[in-house]
Amino acid sequence: MQPILQVESLYKTFDSPNNGQLLAIANISFSVSPGEFLCIVGPSGSGKTTLLQILAGLLPATRGQVWLAGAPLTQPQPEISIVFQKPNLMPWRTVLDNVLLPLQIQAAPAVEAQRQGQEVLALVGLSEFAAAYPKQLSGGMEQRVAVARALIQQPQILLLDEPFGALDALTRERLNGELLRLWQSRNLTAIMVTHNIREAVFLADRVLVLSPRPATISAEFAINLPRPRPKGIEYSEEFGHLAYEIRQAIKD
Ligand SMILES: Nc1ncnc2c1ncn2[C@@H]1O[C@H](COP(=O)(O)OP(=O)(O)O)[C@@H](O)[C@H]1O
Numbered sequence: 001m002q003p004i005l006q007v008e009s010l011y012k013t014f015d016s017p018n019n020g021q022l023l024a025i026a027n028i029s030f031s032v033s034p035g036e037f038l039c040i041v042g043p044s045g046s047g048k049t050t051l052l053q054i055l056a057g058l059l060p061a062t063r064g065q066v067w068l069a070g071a072p073l074t075q076p077q078p079e080i081s082i083v084f085q086k087p088n089l090m091p092w093r094t095v096l097d098n099v100l101l102p103l104q105i106q107a108a109p110a111v112e113a114q115r116q117g118q119e120v121l122a123l124v125g126l127s128e129f130a131a132a133y134p135k136q137l138s139g140g141m142e143q144r145v146a147v148a149r150a151l152i153q154q155p156q157i158l159l160l161d162e163p164f165g166a167l168d169a170l171t172r173e174r175l176n177g178e179l180l181r182l183w184q185s186r187n188l189t190a191i192m193v194t195h196n197i198r199e200a201v202f203l204a205d206r207v208l209v210l211s212p213r214p215a216t217i218s219a220e221f222a223i224n225l226p227r228p229r230p231k232g233i234e235y236s237e238e239f240g241h242l243a244y245e246i247r248q249a250i251k252d
Protein backbone atom coordinates (compact mmCIF):
# COMPACT_ATOMS: atom_id res chain seq x y z
CA MET A 1 0.00 0.00 0.00
CA GLN A 2 1.29 3.48 -0.88
CA PRO A 3 2.01 5.53 2.26
CA ILE A 4 -0.39 8.41 2.87
CA LEU A 5 2.43 10.41 4.44
CA GLN A 6 6.16 10.19 3.94
CA VAL A 7 8.78 12.06 5.90
CA GLU A 8 12.17 12.10 4.26
CA SER A 9 15.42 13.24 5.92
CA LEU A 10 13.71 16.02 7.83
CA TYR A 11 15.69 18.71 9.64
CA LYS A 12 14.47 21.75 11.55
CA THR A 13 16.68 24.52 12.87
CA PHE A 14 15.41 27.53 14.80
CA ASP A 15 17.20 30.83 15.06
CA SER A 16 17.65 31.55 18.72
CA PRO A 17 18.54 35.13 19.69
CA ASN A 18 21.20 34.24 22.27
CA ASN A 19 23.08 31.19 21.11
CA GLY A 20 22.73 31.21 17.35
CA GLN A 21 21.01 28.16 15.93
CA LEU A 22 19.00 25.52 17.70
CA LEU A 23 18.73 22.17 15.98
CA ALA A 24 15.33 20.70 16.92
CA ILE A 25 15.00 17.85 14.42
CA ALA A 26 17.84 15.96 12.77
CA ASN A 27 17.38 13.54 9.91
CA ILE A 28 13.98 12.03 10.65
CA SER A 29 12.46 9.68 8.08
CA PHE A 30 9.34 7.54 8.36
CA SER A 31 6.17 6.65 6.45
CA VAL A 32 2.59 6.31 7.58
CA SER A 33 0.12 3.90 5.98
CA PRO A 34 -3.47 4.91 5.30
CA GLY A 35 -5.61 4.07 8.33
CA GLU A 36 -2.65 3.61 10.65
CA PHE A 37 -2.61 4.92 14.22
CA LEU A 38 0.93 6.11 14.88
CA CYS A 39 2.07 7.43 18.25
CA ILE A 40 5.24 9.44 18.74
CA VAL A 41 6.75 9.53 22.21
CA GLY A 42 9.83 11.28 23.49
CA PRO A 43 11.15 13.40 26.32
CA SER A 44 9.87 16.92 26.86
CA GLY A 45 11.56 19.47 24.61
CA SER A 46 12.73 16.84 22.14
CA GLY A 47 10.93 18.35 19.15
CA LYS A 48 7.59 16.50 19.09
CA THR A 49 5.42 19.59 18.64
CA THR A 50 7.83 20.94 16.02
CA LEU A 51 7.56 17.69 14.05
CA LEU A 52 3.76 17.69 14.20
CA GLN A 53 3.59 21.32 13.07
CA ILE A 54 5.73 20.49 10.06
CA LEU A 55 3.41 17.55 9.25
CA ALA A 56 0.46 19.95 9.49
CA GLY A 57 2.12 22.27 6.98
CA LEU A 58 2.20 25.02 9.62
CA LEU A 59 5.98 25.20 9.87
CA PRO A 60 8.49 24.87 7.03
CA ALA A 61 11.20 22.22 7.27
CA THR A 62 14.78 23.47 7.11
CA ARG A 63 15.85 20.46 5.05
CA GLY A 64 14.10 17.33 3.82
CA GLN A 65 10.60 16.83 2.61
CA VAL A 66 7.14 15.69 3.66
CA TRP A 67 4.94 14.01 1.06
CA LEU A 68 1.17 13.77 1.28
CA ALA A 69 -0.07 10.94 -0.96
CA GLY A 70 3.01 11.45 -3.13
CA ALA A 71 2.76 15.26 -3.43
CA PRO A 72 5.10 17.67 -1.60
CA LEU A 73 3.48 19.13 1.53
CA THR A 74 4.47 22.74 2.10
CA GLN A 75 1.34 24.38 3.48
CA PRO A 76 -1.82 23.41 5.43
CA GLN A 77 -4.06 21.01 3.51
CA PRO A 78 -7.76 20.24 4.01
CA GLU A 79 -6.84 16.53 4.20
CA ILE A 80 -4.87 17.16 7.39
CA SER A 81 -6.27 18.53 10.68
CA ILE A 82 -4.50 19.14 13.94
CA VAL A 83 -5.68 19.10 17.55
CA PHE A 84 -3.39 21.17 19.74
CA GLN A 85 -2.35 20.66 23.33
CA LYS A 86 -4.72 23.44 24.42
CA PRO A 87 -8.27 23.60 23.04
CA ASN A 88 -7.85 27.23 21.84
CA LEU A 89 -11.59 27.89 21.76
CA MET A 90 -12.92 31.40 21.26
CA PRO A 91 -14.76 32.30 24.47
CA TRP A 92 -17.26 34.60 22.73
CA ARG A 93 -18.38 31.92 20.27
CA THR A 94 -20.78 29.09 21.08
CA VAL A 95 -19.60 25.49 20.88
CA LEU A 96 -21.22 25.11 17.45
CA ASP A 97 -19.70 28.35 16.16
CA ASN A 98 -16.26 27.28 17.38
CA VAL A 99 -16.63 24.02 15.51
CA LEU A 100 -17.81 25.83 12.37
CA LEU A 101 -14.88 28.24 12.33
CA PRO A 102 -12.78 26.37 9.72
CA LEU A 103 -15.77 26.23 7.36
CA GLN A 104 -16.68 29.87 7.94
CA ILE A 105 -13.15 30.91 7.08
CA GLN A 106 -13.67 29.18 3.73
CA ALA A 107 -17.09 30.83 3.39
CA ALA A 108 -18.81 27.44 3.04
CA PRO A 109 -22.61 27.50 2.48
CA ALA A 110 -24.17 28.16 5.89
CA VAL A 111 -26.94 25.57 5.90
CA GLU A 112 -24.68 22.73 4.91
CA ALA A 113 -22.06 23.91 7.41
CA GLN A 114 -24.62 23.87 10.23
CA ARG A 115 -25.56 20.30 9.34
CA GLN A 116 -21.92 19.20 9.35
CA GLY A 117 -21.36 21.02 12.63
CA GLN A 118 -24.24 19.15 14.28
CA GLU A 119 -22.90 15.91 12.86
CA VAL A 120 -19.38 16.26 14.29
CA LEU A 121 -20.76 17.47 17.63
CA ALA A 122 -22.85 14.28 17.76
CA LEU A 123 -19.70 12.26 17.01
CA VAL A 124 -17.99 13.67 20.10
CA GLY A 125 -21.14 13.41 22.23
CA LEU A 126 -21.77 17.14 22.57
CA SER A 127 -25.02 17.66 20.63
CA GLU A 128 -26.72 19.09 23.69
CA PHE A 129 -23.99 21.68 24.15
CA ALA A 130 -24.11 23.25 20.68
CA ALA A 131 -25.40 26.55 22.09
CA ALA A 132 -23.20 26.55 25.21
CA TYR A 133 -20.13 28.74 25.61
CA PRO A 134 -16.62 27.38 26.33
CA LYS A 135 -16.63 28.64 29.93
CA GLN A 136 -19.59 26.34 30.64
CA LEU A 137 -17.60 23.25 29.64
CA SER A 138 -15.25 20.95 31.55
CA GLY A 139 -11.68 20.49 30.30
CA GLY A 140 -12.59 17.17 28.72
CA MET A 141 -15.55 18.71 26.91
CA GLU A 142 -13.39 21.58 25.63
CA GLN A 143 -10.96 19.08 24.11
CA ARG A 144 -13.90 17.22 22.54
CA VAL A 145 -14.92 20.49 20.88
CA ALA A 146 -11.36 20.86 19.58
CA VAL A 147 -11.57 17.34 18.13
CA ALA A 148 -14.94 18.13 16.53
CA ARG A 149 -13.47 21.31 15.01
CA ALA A 150 -10.62 19.25 13.59
CA LEU A 151 -13.07 16.76 12.07
CA ILE A 152 -15.37 19.29 10.41
CA GLN A 153 -13.31 19.41 7.23
CA GLN A 154 -13.48 15.62 6.99
CA PRO A 155 -9.71 15.18 7.04
CA GLN A 156 -8.01 11.93 6.12
CA ILE A 157 -5.23 12.55 8.61
CA LEU A 158 -5.74 13.68 12.19
CA LEU A 159 -2.68 15.03 14.00
CA LEU A 160 -2.91 15.25 17.78
CA ASP A 161 -0.40 17.03 20.02
CA GLU A 162 -0.80 15.66 23.55
CA PRO A 163 -4.50 16.51 23.29
CA PHE A 164 -5.53 15.03 26.62
CA GLY A 165 -2.36 15.75 28.57
CA ALA A 166 -3.94 18.33 30.85
CA LEU A 167 -6.89 16.12 31.83
CA ASP A 168 -7.29 13.81 34.81
CA ALA A 169 -6.51 10.13 34.28
CA LEU A 170 -10.12 8.91 34.12
CA THR A 171 -11.24 11.58 31.65
CA ARG A 172 -8.18 10.90 29.57
CA GLU A 173 -8.96 7.19 29.52
CA ARG A 174 -12.51 7.85 28.38
CA LEU A 175 -11.46 10.29 25.65
CA ASN A 176 -8.84 7.85 24.37
CA GLY A 177 -11.56 5.21 24.02
CA GLU A 178 -13.74 7.70 22.15
CA LEU A 179 -10.83 8.68 19.94
CA LEU A 180 -10.26 5.05 18.93
CA ARG A 181 -13.93 4.65 18.03
CA LEU A 182 -13.81 7.83 15.92
CA TRP A 183 -10.59 6.77 14.23
CA GLN A 184 -12.12 3.43 13.33
CA SER A 185 -15.54 4.67 12.21
CA ARG A 186 -14.12 7.51 10.08
CA ASN A 187 -11.23 5.49 8.63
CA LEU A 188 -8.79 8.13 9.81
CA THR A 189 -5.04 8.02 9.77
CA ALA A 190 -3.97 9.28 13.20
CA ILE A 191 -0.60 10.59 14.32
CA MET A 192 -0.51 11.44 17.99
CA VAL A 193 2.30 12.89 20.03
CA THR A 194 2.30 12.02 23.71
CA HIS A 195 4.76 11.64 26.54
CA ASN A 196 2.49 9.03 28.12
CA ILE A 197 3.84 5.59 27.20
CA ARG A 198 0.78 3.61 28.28
CA GLU A 199 -1.47 5.91 26.29
CA ALA A 200 0.71 5.29 23.22
CA VAL A 201 0.56 1.51 23.65
CA PHE A 202 -3.21 1.61 24.15
CA LEU A 203 -3.86 3.67 21.01
CA ALA A 204 -1.20 2.86 18.47
CA ASP A 205 -0.45 0.34 15.78
CA ARG A 206 3.14 1.57 15.94
CA VAL A 207 5.14 3.75 18.31
CA LEU A 208 8.12 5.87 17.31
CA VAL A 209 10.49 6.88 20.09
CA LEU A 210 12.29 10.20 19.67
CA SER A 211 15.66 10.93 21.21
CA PRO A 212 16.30 14.04 23.32
CA ARG A 213 16.81 17.16 21.17
CA PRO A 214 17.74 17.17 18.39
CA ALA A 215 14.97 14.66 17.72
CA THR A 216 15.96 11.57 15.81
CA ILE A 217 14.05 8.29 15.76
CA SER A 218 15.79 6.13 18.33
CA ALA A 219 13.43 3.15 18.29
CA GLU A 220 10.27 1.83 16.71
CA PHE A 221 7.76 -0.64 18.16
CA ALA A 222 4.90 -2.50 16.45
CA ILE A 223 1.92 -2.81 18.79
CA ASN A 224 0.19 -6.01 17.80
CA LEU A 225 -2.59 -5.90 20.36
CA PRO A 226 -6.13 -6.89 19.27
CA ARG A 227 -8.60 -4.32 17.86
CA PRO A 228 -10.91 -3.08 19.14
CA ARG A 229 -8.79 -3.01 22.28
CA PRO A 230 -10.46 -5.30 24.83
CA LYS A 231 -11.50 -3.83 28.15
CA GLY A 232 -8.75 -4.09 30.72
CA ILE A 233 -6.01 -4.71 28.14
CA GLU A 234 -3.85 -2.12 29.94
CA TYR A 235 -3.47 -4.64 32.76
CA SER A 236 -2.36 -7.56 30.58
CA GLU A 237 1.18 -8.92 30.68
CA GLU A 238 1.78 -8.20 27.00
CA PHE A 239 0.73 -4.58 27.43
CA GLY A 240 2.96 -4.14 30.46
CA HIS A 241 5.88 -5.69 28.61
CA LEU A 242 5.49 -3.34 25.63
CA ALA A 243 5.22 -0.30 27.90
CA TYR A 244 8.38 -1.39 29.73
CA GLU A 245 10.33 -1.90 26.49
CA ILE A 246 9.33 1.54 25.22
CA ARG A 247 10.23 3.13 28.55
CA GLN A 248 13.68 1.53 28.30
CA ALA A 249 14.11 3.01 24.81
CA ILE A 250 13.43 6.60 25.96
CA LYS A 251 16.60 8.36 26.99
CA ASP A 252 15.71 11.38 29.07
N1 LIG B 1 9.50 28.88 17.35
C1 LIG B 1 10.58 28.45 17.99
N2 LIG B 1 11.70 29.23 18.06
C2 LIG B 1 12.82 28.80 18.69
N3 LIG B 1 12.91 27.60 19.34
C3 LIG B 1 11.83 26.80 19.31
C4 LIG B 1 10.61 27.18 18.65
N4 LIG B 1 9.70 26.17 18.80
C5 LIG B 1 10.34 25.21 19.51
N5 LIG B 1 11.61 25.58 19.82
C6 LIG B 1 12.59 24.78 20.56
O1 LIG B 1 12.70 23.52 19.91
C7 LIG B 1 12.84 22.47 20.88
C8 LIG B 1 11.74 21.45 20.68
O2 LIG B 1 10.49 22.03 21.06
P1 LIG B 1 9.11 21.27 20.94
O3 LIG B 1 8.97 20.76 19.55
O4 LIG B 1 8.06 22.16 21.45
O5 LIG B 1 9.35 20.02 21.93
P2 LIG B 1 8.30 19.00 22.57
O6 LIG B 1 6.98 19.21 21.93
O7 LIG B 1 8.91 17.64 22.33
O8 LIG B 1 8.27 19.29 24.06
C9 LIG B 1 12.82 23.13 22.24
O9 LIG B 1 14.15 23.31 22.66
C10 LIG B 1 12.15 24.46 21.97
O10 LIG B 1 12.58 25.45 22.87
Ligand SMILES: [Mg+2]
Nearest residue numbers: 048049050161
Ligand atom coordinates in the same frame (compact mmCIF):
# COMPACT_ATOMS: atom_id res chain seq x y z
MG1 LIG C 1 5.14 19.68 22.73
